[in-house]
Amino acid sequence: MSPSAYTDITYEVSDRIATITLNRPAARNGYTIRMADELGAAFDEADRDEQVRVVVLTGAGGDFSVGADLSQGGFDFDAEKGPDPEWQEPAGRCSKRVFEMNKPVIAAIRGAAIGGGVTITLSADYRLASTDARFGFVFVRRGIYPEGASAWFLPRLVGMGTAMDWMISGRVFGAEEAHRAGLVHRLHEPDELLDKAYELARELIETTAPVSVAVTRQLLYRMAAADSPYPVHQVDSKLIGGLSSNPDAVEGVLSFLQKRPPEFKLRVPEDVPAYLPWVAEK
Template sequence: MADYADITYAVAERIATVTLNRPEARNGYTIRMADELGDAMDRADRDEEVRVVVLTGAGRDFSVGADLSQGGFDFDPESGPDAAWQEPAGRCSKRIFTMHKPVIAALRGAAVGGGITITLSCDYRLAAEDARFGFVFTRRGIYPEGASAWFLPRLVGMGTALDWMISGRLVDAAEALSAGLVHRLYPADTVLEEAYALAREIIATTAPVSVAVTRQLLYRMASAPSPFPVHELDSRLIGGLGKSSDAVEGVVSFLQKRPPEFTMRVDRDLPDYLPWLHDSI
């Protein structure tokens, strides 16, 4: 998709900015937006000039969740979905889950329903001090989506996830920070610039291949039944460092007290034995 209708996409300073762009509808989430977000994340992940993605929303809100006024779900309500259909919030959250690049969500105003579940697989959620969050599904007679029942307990613990999802109540920024849903709070007019500052720090100081492997190690191996398979994989990774130019550069630049210049690329230098490279998603 070269042109988007419900989002915008721009790259500068090796940062891809993906913006939900329906401010007149408070960035209500649509089927088209889901498809466009998937395409934009694919685009950023394939582009070796992009090191970090910043996900944000135009206007005063990040997103108030599903906008069913735009036609509802993309299946016939009489016959239901076919076997291949996937709900639209999960289309985005799963694609972010599989990214090789870090994704930073910059949240202000309301982030409710699908407007928060699509961000749960982001690496960082930075929020405005007046932001509000809600997993409001039970108050609408519907069900949690975006694979949020998997992501949310891993972020805030099962007890808090049960409270927020069963009650469907709104959560203010201070509670979200205390529970671990968001990483840091900022004044509303600075949260996006703080996301860019974090992105620039990651770009300047970290190796892209190391970041890609580390991000997926945490997600894919955290639910292993014991530490043994994790140690088997990281032993193989550490054992291969003798052939890693980035590992040499990381040590030398540290000793020389200068910024590193990492040259390995995600599109050609990921270890081919990483188990998730062969997964179907």
């Protein structure tokens, strides 16, 4: 899908930052099947594009997203026949694609982030929010169920007790509570939010190595839930054992000693080690 064909989002690249914007402000960026498909295509494009180092995900207008747009009808399957076994619910199509990214994703959240409007951000590396942001895992108040793999992501971010509170009550809560619990990394005034997201993106671009970021990101997601440290250390040992032939490692040390900005040469995805478990299984 070409970015020029998008209707529910926009996609722009500037200064090595891809900005993906939920773009249905009149509907408060209500989440649709088409939006889910376009988000998947946009994250695919950002991951493929060697010029893109960081992705910023945001929403047009005063809200990030109020969740599923119920006025848009049902799901993309026959309601009488039901979905086929391979069907995937729309929010999870986005959250899983973000989970698989080789590049960091910064979610800049202003206003309401409700239901699918918050679950699609849980796999982002950073969630920056405006002071007027509001969050809600409101599924039980609609007689439905959590989606976006949020029952996996949320307890890992805020702990089981807080996840239970938010999901079992379905209550809406503010930015300060989200920040205290660890759902949100940083709070900013609404008119500063996007600038702060780009400031963080530029810092990552200027100071970090793309392959190192890609590997580290997936190490955390894929290995943190291992039953013991032993399988993680096996992967660590292969990675560290290859540093003598890793030009980015050499450059990282030299640039530090010479007190200059680093110029990392390795690129994703082609230079990500093929022996890593999550790469080999593809």
